[in-house]
Amino acid sequence: MSDPISSIPTAEYVPPVQVWVTRPRKQRYWLHILLLVMTIFTTLLVGTHFQYNYQHHLSPLADDGSSSIPFFPIDLVWGQPSRLLSGIPFSASLMLILLAHEMGHYLMCVRYGVDATLPFFIPFPSLIGTMGAFIRIRSPIRSRTALFDIGIAGPIAGFVVACGVLLIGLELPHALPAGPPPTDAILVHYPLIFTLAQRLLAALGILQGAAAMPLEKLALHPMVFAAWGGMFATALNLLPGGQLDGGHIVFSIAPRAHRFISRVVILILIPMAVYLWWLWLVWAILLEISSFRHPHVAEWPKVAGKRMALAIFAAVMLAVTLTPKPVAVLEGGRDHSSLKALVHDAKQGLRDWWRAPKSQ
Numbered sequence: 001m002s003d004p005i006s007s008i009p010t011a012e013y014v015p016p017v018q019v020w021v022t023r024p025r026k027q028r029y030w031l032h033i034l035l036l037v038m039t040i041f042t043t044l045l046v047g048t049h050f051q052y053n054y055q056h057h058l059s060p061l062a063d064d065g066s067s068s069i070p071f072f073p074i075d076l077v078w079g080q081p082s083r084l085l086s087g088i089p090f091s092a093s094l095m096l097i098l099l100a101h102e103m104g105h106y107l108m109c110v111r112y113g114v115d116a117t118l119p120f121f122i123p124f125p126s127l128i129g130t131m132g133a134f135i136r137i138r139s140p141i142r143s144r145t146a147l148f149d150i151g152i153a154g155p156i157a158g159f160v161v162a163c164g165v166l167l168i169g170l171e172l173p174h175a176l177p178a179g180p181p182p183t184d185a186i187l188v189h190y191p192l193i194f195t196l197a198q199r200l201l202a203a204l205g206i207l208q209g210a211a212a213m214p215l216e217k218l219a220l221h222p223m224v225f226a227a228w229g230g231m232f233a234t235a236l237n238l239l240p241g242g243q244l245d246g247g248h249i250v251f252s253i254a255p256r257a258h259r260f261i262s263r264v265v266i267l268i269l270i271p272m273a274v275y276l277w278w279l280w281l282v283w284a285i286l287l288e289i290s291s292f293r294h295p296h297v298a299e300w301p302k303v304a305g306k307r308m309a310l311a312i313f314a315a316v317m318l319a320v321t322l323t324p325k326p327v328a329v330l331e332g333g334r335d336h337s338s339l340k341a342l343v344h345d346a347k348q349g350l351r352d353w354w355r356a357p358k359s360q
Contacts, residue, residue, distance in 0.1 A: 047087025101158030151248030
C-alpha cells in the first residue's frame with residue numbers, strides 16, 4: 001500500500017501552518033481607570049507649573065524653588081486646589097497625544113485579531129508628569145505585515161496629533177524679557193519639527209512679530225511643551241532596536257538584521273550619553289536588555305509595497321523628532337547634562353571632601 005503523503009507531487013506539498021487560537025482575557029478596567037486618573041492628576045500638576053511660567057513670561061522649565069519637588073507644585077496646589085484647572089491645556093494636550101499613540105497600536109491589534117490590553121498610563125513626577133503609556137500584547141502576532149502595521153500605527157497616530165497641538169500652541173507665545181542668558185537654569189532644546197512648524201506658520205502669515213522670534217527667546221504656551229513631550233516620546237519609540245516600535249518595524253522588514261541594528265543603535269547612544277545627555281545611557285541599557293528576545297512571526301508574507309514607503313516615513317519622523325540633547329542643565333554657566341560632566345562633578349566633589357579639614 002503506497003504512502004498517501006509520498007504520492008503527492010512535491011510541487012503541491014505545503015508544510016502545515018501553525019494556527020494559534022486564543023481566548024481574549026478580561027480587561028482589568030479598574031486598573032486602567034486608576035492609572036489614567038493618577039496620570040491626569042500628575043500632568044495637571046506639571047501643567048500648573050507650565051501655565052504659571054507662561055503667564056509670567058518665563059521659560060517653560062524656570063523654577064523658583066518654592067516646591068519640594070522641582071516642577072511639581074504639589075505644595076501650592078494643596079493649599080489652593082483650584083489652581084489645578086490652569087493645568088488643563090497641558091494635561092489634555094499631552095494625554096490626547098499619548099492616547100492617540102497607544103490607541104493606534106490597540107486598534108491595529110483589534111484589526112489583526114491580536115489580544116491586547118487597553119493602554120496603561122504611568123504617573124510619575126517627571127518633567128512632563130508621566131513616563132508615558134503602553135499596551136500589553138497577550139497573544140502571538142501572526143505575520144510580519146501585522147507586526148509592521150501594529151508597530152508603526154502608534155508613532156504615526158501620536159505624531160499627527162502632536163503636530164496639531166504644536167501648530168495651535170505656537171500661535172500663543174510670549175516674548176521672554178530681554179537680558180543676558182541665565183547661568184543657572186534648565187533649558188529646553190527643541191527638535192527639528194518645531195522649527196519647521198514655526199517657519200510654516202510664518203510663511204502663511206500666521207506668526208508675526210514676537211511670535212516669529214527664535215523659540216529659545218519665547219515663553220511658549222503649555223500646549224507647545226505638551227507637543228515637545230509627545231515628540232520626545234515618538235522619537236524614543238522609533239529608535240530602531242530592541243522591542244521598541246522602531247525595533248518592531250526593523251524586525252518585520254529584516255528579521256536577521258534586527259539584532260545587528262539594535263547593537264549599532266546602542267553603540268551610537270553611548271557616546272551621546274557621554275558627551276550630550278547622560279540619560280541616553282539608560283536607554284542603551286534598556287535596548288540591550290530588550291534585544292534578547294523578540295516576538296516570533298511567520299516568514300511570509302514579507303513587508304513590501306506601500307509599507308516600505310511608510311517605513312521611510314517612520315525614518316523621517318525619527319529625524320524630525322529626535323533631539324540629541326533634550327534638556328541642558330546649567331550651573332554657573334557650565335553644562336552638566338552629559339555623563340562626562342557628571343563624572344567630572346563627582347570627582348571634584350570627592351577631591352573637595354578629601355581636602356576639607358576633618359573634624360576631630
